[in-house]
Amino acid sequence: MSDSVIDRAARATPDAMAHKVKGLSDRAIAWIFVAPTILILLAINIFPLIWTIYLSFTNFRVNRPNNAVEWVGLRNYERILGDPDIWMTMQATAHFLIWTIVCQVLIGFTLAYLINKKFKGNDLWTTIIVFPMMLSPAVVGNFWTFLYEPQIGLFNYVVGFVTGADPSSFSMIGEVSLAPWSIVIVDTWMWTPFVMLICLAGLRSIPDSIYEAAECDRASKWRQFWTITIPMILPFLMLAVLFRGIENFKMFDLVVQLTGGGPGNTTTLTSIDLKREAFEKWRTGFSSAYAVILFVTVFGLASIYVKALNKVKQR
DSSP states (O other): OOOOHHHHHHHHSOHHHHHHHHTOOHHHHHHHHHHHHHHHHIIIIIHHHHHHHHHTTBOOOTTOTTSOOOBOTTHHHHHHHTOHHHHHHHHHHHHHHHHHHHHHHHHHHHHHHHHHSOOTTHHHHHHHHHGGGGSOHHHHHHHHHHHTOTTTOHHHHHHHHHHOOOGGGOOTTTSTTTHHHHHHHHHHHHHHHHHHHHHHHHHHTSOHHHHHHHHHTTOOHHHHIIIIIHHHHHHHHHHHHHHHHHHHHTOOHHHHHHTTTOSTTTTOOHHHHHHHHHHTSOOHHHHHHHHHHHHHHHHHHHHHHHHHHHHHHTO
């Protein structure tokens, strides 16, 4: 009978090393296997973060590596927090963030509630609804740019048919008042299926016995919805809000494809502004401070939100 790989490896191991390994505890062996992954994570995540924090206190410019690097302290942070243009990008980001989350949660939950009511063609409709989420942001951006064309775009013709307005009289991505809503519509179309799937999982996790007991107590459907469905699906809704909030705070590619941050700076989100500061103006120290502020903002808000989510789950 041929020897196994383990037997051959054991015979090939030097006696000195074999005695050392034999004396290791299970915990030490576990650390030996986990250590490479931890080192990789430190190299990819922790070190760049520490380096970014260091650069945020300097005037370093990556396109001028031979210039002397000066320690400027909190000057970069003061300039960022006192810059009205950056506060405008924060406002544009907040507008995009709030409205996309509201639309996606309302529409996603409604679709999940309807699909949860089993009917003929249920699986087909679920697949069709989920389809936009499978596309890349670049494809979605180009697709909707074509739909938003004032002369030949289907979107303008649909709006004109419903409202009676001339389809060529407005441009969704070319007008200051409409451009922010154009990216809200596209992001909602693309990511509402994600919220729907989370809500659908929550709805299907509710035991039927609870509804049966409520019916025995003669509770109406409306009463069951507010006292059973909403409280039990609330953690799933909050989880969907957390995921979409973090993702939309750093939204970049879809907005670049649609509007490029325009017209003017109307749709310039913080991620786009940060990219311009870092890789167009080459203000590395300034952009590092900008990135640190955004990181602290997202991390702080997410931490508070997760605590609230845990309290809701423990009820």
